[in-house]
Amino acid sequence: MKAIAWHGKHDVRVDTVDDPEILNPRDAIIKVTSTAICGSDLHLYDGYIPTMQKGDILGHEFMGEVVEVGPKSTLKTGQRVVVPFTIACGQCYHCSKQQFSGCDNSLPADNQDIARELYGHPMTGLFGFSHMAGGYAGGQAEYVRVPFSDVGPFVIPDDSIEDEKVLFMTDILPTGWMAAENAMIEPGDTVAVWGCGPVGLFAVQAAFLMGAERVIAIDHFPKRLELARKFGAEAINFEETKTYEALMEMTGGIGPDACIDCVGLEAHGAFADNILDQIKASTFLGTDRAHVIRQAIIACRKGGRISMPGVYGGFVDKFPLGALMQKGLTLKTGQTHVQRYLPALYAAIVEGKVDTTFLISHRAPLDRGPDAYKMFHDYQDEATKIVLKPGLAMAA
């Protein structure tokens, strides 16, 4: 089969590799019909995530058709499924508490040592996201082996619902949703959202649905800010505006009740702290570029809440821990417990409460994956979301 494989920083290729096979009783093989490039794939593309190996198949946002099942799978061949990016067993203590991204069992035993050293505990396995996350082959491929297929994949019962409406249930929609949930929004709240990529734009929608009176969206890409406005947010372009001062003026000096960091470890912008972080990261003194979370903590109102869906991998310097403590803030974060949200989100999509298709700016055959990565990386204003279609013929 053909698959998009990582070969190094800014080097992804279309490789031809052996098709996946059923290896464990609960496995299923999915023939991919649609797969997206995620903002977090760019962290891999930029070489920010350790433990990647040449030839690793990328992609953790994918859906498709069940073509083969193991004896303990509950899926049936021919079913259409969306597959959560977090692999979860459904039977450990954390899964029993619906903390699926804390699953004890989906990471192969030998891969658990790295995260245990770095984080104190191993985390769940993820598709196509480094060997620290298991080394599972991802979904930017024609076929994928999906472990624990009786727990993760969500069957789309209605064939008339097209792929593009439900594809984002794999990651970014539940991630934006959980981001707003973690902000513990109360009616009348003002919520500030940093980053108007897909997760941020879903967080904007979710924040309003959860009762926010105002949402202030912060980014520097005009098209993305325009999309946030379309959903009712007020926009701040941080390249033109002093963000902290604007937030204070716009909230009568109180600050936002809740702040959501949908940016994570590669914050853009020529801020002094970003530049310092970047120098350290590129010289292996190792820190994440954490401008956004610092600013969110400083801007948040006293007693307010910080939600951090943005991905961080390692350590952060100059973290305003004093502000977090003195202002009595609450910080909630984590990889998304995707499986927890799927039934409710599917209903919200079918009922038209959440718009999922507005994001997609480009569609391409799988073979064009390397170009798509470059475009998504270099033209973030225009390329809001790229969907790869393995079934689509290569354009001439």
Place this chain on the structure above:
Amino acid sequence: MAETDTAVRPHDDAPVTTSKTARPDRDLFAETTTIRKPAQELYDFWRNLPNLAQFMDNIDSIEKIDDRRSHWRVRAPMDKIVEWDAVITEDVPGKSLSWQSEDGADVPNSGKVEFKDAGARGTIVRAVIAYESPMGVVGKIVAKIFQREPRIQARRDLRRFKQLMETGEIATASRTKAMLAEEQKA
């Protein structure tokens, strides 16, 4: 095996295996995990010793000699096999199992695996192992490089035990049968 060292640490309830000051005469460590299954079920699986080869990666074979004695062949660094006979020294059904290697063992070792009820969380499984590493410190470093150091191995084995008991399978990121076979051989 002493479970605490209150003489050395009188105000400390932590297990001796976490002591900074204890100086056991052999390498001593404990690994622990919690498994969402009843203690009896886990004990029963473990007590049938040849079952252990299902999740202990470095086992070449475990043969039952009689109800208390077994012969172990374990893969060591540089394609070596180390062997010993183990004898069960204490057996508390549903709760714990202790063993000791007999004279002539390539790697003299002793240990205990405990299964402690943890209510809704299941069972706390704790393995305490003492061993004499062949060639001392150098041997230990070599084993570590080849990822066959007993502690690394025990930690990973317990994870696989948990996976097998809770999910009915052992997690693998392999994509094909050939890759899986390669992984299991390594």
